[in-house]
Structures are given as structure tokens and as C-alpha cells.
């Protein structure tokens with residue numbers, strides 16, 4: 001079912017069984033970027049402006065986490081009534097960067113701990129136009145007990 | 149040649165939600181600073197304003213706006229914008245002009261009027277705008293501060309009670325500060341009873357936005373001597389360095405940090421005071437008082453470590469031991485900090501320097517840090533802006 005839903009942001013991630021975030025990699029120095037970067041590499045010692053589109057690592061370790069206890073302002077579209085959701089900052093080993101995202105529905109901060117292995121998944125969030133919502137990337141704990 | 153300038157006047161309009169024009173707060177602060185310095189407005193030959201982005205064109209040209217409101221008298225003007233560090237950039241512009249011998253006396257000034265309620269992003273689909281993107285996927289402002297706070301809990305074992313202790317301490321400090329907006333001695337129970345905003349931060353762990361205005365009169369050391377103020381506090385350093393790639397801490401409004409595959413991971417916050425210490429030729433052991441940007445209670449603990457007032461992970465212990473209270477070894481935020489003021493962006497960095505000026509003169513009354521000789525400020529804002537200023541006497 002989820003395959004039929006549109007992504008909330010075009011070109012930010014792939015869907016399917018093994019979804020991944022889409023980033024850029026500088027073809028000269030190898031620095032990664034998310035979201036995709038166009039223009040100029042931000043490494044001060046690199047003058048490259050060529051990037052390749054890459055799928056970023058699908059797994060990482062939990063750096064920190066929190067939750068949204070209040071309905072965020074627009075353009076976020078919240079479910080009614082609003083349900084708080086957790087947010088994770090996940091460190092990718094290969095890319096050496098931290099990436100934010102919501103945590104899958106049903107997993108709260110009490111089930112999270114820094115260092116947990118996390119996996120990228122896609123889930124739907126409400127949308128103003130699409131009644132079934134749109135897809136967004138989320139982080140999901142890979143250990144039992146944390147899993148939804 | 150000396151690289152120092154003197155601070156001979158400080159003034160502030162009380163912080164609050166007054167609903168008046170920012171110009172009024174600025175002019176009141178400027179008049180107070182001029183009276184404090186004992187000089188005439190016509191003696192000022194450079195006006196260095198910190199811009200506000202929320203008050204239309206007069207805010208973009210704040211230096212000129214204040215100069216006109218005080219009465220055109222031919223002074224040169226400048227306006228700086230650097231988010232939370234705007235006031236420090238304005239101070240740096242004044243210092244450069246004075247040290248170059250192109251001005252003798254400068255007014256450094258910033259004021260803001262904040263809109264009611266939350267700041268909401270503009271409407272429409274804007275996938276190229278990082279701010280729109282992160283709101284669309286549910287990443288709000290408190291998220292970032294909560295992630296830093298939770299990281300402390302996970303790595304150093306800090307607790308929510310520690311964060312509440314920061315609020316209680318700062319509330320006690322600001323309780324008698326006539327310029328502060330919130331003057332109530334909050335308790336641990338008050339903090340614990342306030343609503344959770346972004347776990348682990350509660351409503352009373354995060355700062356509000358306020359109206360306010362602050363001003364400084366700064367001058368060459370020769371001028372200070374000439375008017376009998378040779379012992380006035382001096383600006384010993386102003387650091388406004390930008391981050392160094394690869395920045396390792398997630399920053400609003402980004403969804404990701406820099407990738408550190410080819411360059412070492414760097415801390416922006418730690419870099420700000422480092423340059424200030426080098427410029428002043430002193431070390432953290434020389435500091436007697438600090439004013440830091442407590443956008444959240446937990447962030448004050450991060451700043452203590454970035455200022456090297458203690459080792460990484462030890463800030464909560466210092467707090468629990470009472471070291472950061474007035475009367476302790478190294479008082480932090482004797483003004484009451486943002487916890488008691490709320491943030492008035494273009495005025496805030498100047499307000500930090502006002503507090504240190506009064507502290508170094510021994511004029512802070514109930515808030516006085518005994519024998520304060522060296523003070524340091526720290527703040528950080530959006531888009532690689534931040535500052536750290538050192539005052540000494």
C-alpha cells in the first residue's frame with residue numbers, strides 16, 4: 001500500500017523494501033551531503049563542483065533523541081488529535097555525519113538510548129492534499145523491545 | 149599599540165513585552181548609557197547599530213534609525229547583522245574604527261520588538277528552503293536544544309534535575325535585576341511542574357522572546373583618560389569566528405551535520421571563546437564571571453565546558469556544588485541570563501556586555517560578583533554567527 005503513496009519531499013529518499021536517503025558525494029574529495037548539494041563543495045580545501053548522487057547508509061547509531069510534545073507549526077501537517085512523536089539524530093559510520101528524522105510510530109523516548117543501532121524506513125505522515133498521507137523517512141531501532 | 153578600548157557607559161531598557169517601537173527602547177538605553185558616561189550625545193562620532201529583521205526598513209538601518217531618533221548631529225553610522233551575535237559585530241565595528249584612529253567615541257546599540265506568538269515559516273511549498281523542509285518533516289526549534297540536552301544525559305549522566313537547577317539558579321540571580329523581564333524565584337517543583345516541550349526540556353527550560361534595548365558608550369583609552377575614566381573596564385577581546393568545516397554538531401535549521409570523511413570534526417561553540425582567550429592573552433583560569441547564552445537550561449552547561457571553565461562533562465557537578473552561583477568560584481549568568489530576560493536578538497549580546505561592565509565596576513548590588521576582574525560572554529546564533537567578548541579592568 002505504502003508504495004502507492006507519494007513522498008513528502010521529491011528526491012530526498014528512495015522507497016521500497018530497503019529505502020535510503022539520497023545525498024550527494026563530491027567527486028573530488030569524497031565529502032557527503034544531505035540533502036543533495038548542487039553548486040560548490042563546502043570543504044574549504046576543495047574547489048570541486050561535480051557531485052554524484054548516492055544512497056546514504058541505511059543504518060547508523062543513535063546520537064541523541066527527543067520528541068515533539070506540541071503540534072509543530074505549518075508546513076507540518078499534524079494528525080488530529082495530535083499525537084506526540086519521537087525524533088532521532090543518527091550517526092552514519094561511513095559518511096561520518098548525523099542525520100535527523102522522526103522515529104517510527106509507536107516508539108517513544110523511553111525506548112531509546114544513545115548508541116542503539118537504527119535503521120531507515122519509510123512511513124506515512126498526514127498531508128493536506130493526499131487523504132492517505134505522504135511518505136517520509138523515519139528511523140527505527142533495530143533491537144528487540146525498541147521495535148514497533 | 150594597544151588593541152583595547154574602554155567602556156565608559158552602559159544602559160538598558162528593561163526587557164518585557166511592551167508592544168512599543170524598537171526605536172524607543174534603543175533611545176532610552178542610549179540616553180542611559182550617555183548619562184552613565186557623563187558625556188553629551190554630540191560627543192559621539194560613530195554610531196554602531198545592531199540590526200533587527202522584524203521591524204521593517206528602519207530595523208535594517210538601525211544605526212541610522214537610532215542616530216536620527218537621538219537627533220542628527222553628523223556622526224558616522226554603521227549597521228551590523230549577525231543573528232544573535234549582531235551586538236558583538238556592532239561592538240567590533242566600533243572598536244575597529246576607534247583603534248584605527250577614525251573615531252574617538254562610539255555608541256553601540258541594539259533593540260528589538262518581537263511579534264506575539266510563535267514565528268511561523270512563510271506559506272507555500274519551498275523544498276529548496278532548509279527551514280521549510282525541516283518543518284515539513286516535523287523538526288521544530290526546541291528539537292535541536294532537546295537533542296543537545298539529551299546527549300548530555302546519555303554521555304555525562306546529567307539529569308533533568310540538573311537542568312532545573314540552572315533555571316532555579318538563574319531565577320535567583322535575576323530576581324533583583326531591575327532590567328530583567330521575569331523576576332520570580334522559581335523552585336525545582338515549578339520547573340518539574342511545567343509542561344514538557346521536547347523531552348527532556350520543559351517549558352521552563354527554554355527561553356522566551358522579549359522586547360528590549362541595550363547600549364554602550366565605548367572610546368579610545370586616551371579619551372577615557374582625558375575625561376577622568378582611565379580605570380573604566382576595557383574590551384580585551386572580541387571573537388566572531390565562523391565555524392570550521394567539518395562542523396560536527398547538528399545546527400538549526402539543518403537536517404544533517406557536515407560529513408567528516410576528509411576533514412576532522414569541529415565544535416563551533418568551543419572555537420568562539422578559544423579565539424577570544426588568545427586575543428586577550430589570558431586563559432579560562434583568569435575569568436571571574438561569565439554571561440552565556442542560555443537558550444535552554446542545558447545549553448548553559450555546554451557553554452561552561454566550551455568556555456573551558458571546567459572539563460567536558462563536569463559542568464553539572466560545578467552547578468550542583470554551587471560554583472556557578474553568585475558567591476561561588478565562577479558565577480555564570482549573574483544577570484539572570486536569558487532565563488530571566490528572554491531573547492531580544494540585536495540587544496542581547498550588548499546586554500551581556502552591559503552586565504559585565506557593571507560587574508567589573510562593582511555596581512551590581514545584590515548581584516555583585518565580589519572582586520570581578522575579568523568577564524567573558526558567549527553566544528551563538530544561526531548561519532555560522534556567534535561571538536565571545538572579554539572585558540577586564
Ligand SMILES: [Zn+2]
Nearest residue numbers: 026029041046
Ligand atoms: Zn569536495
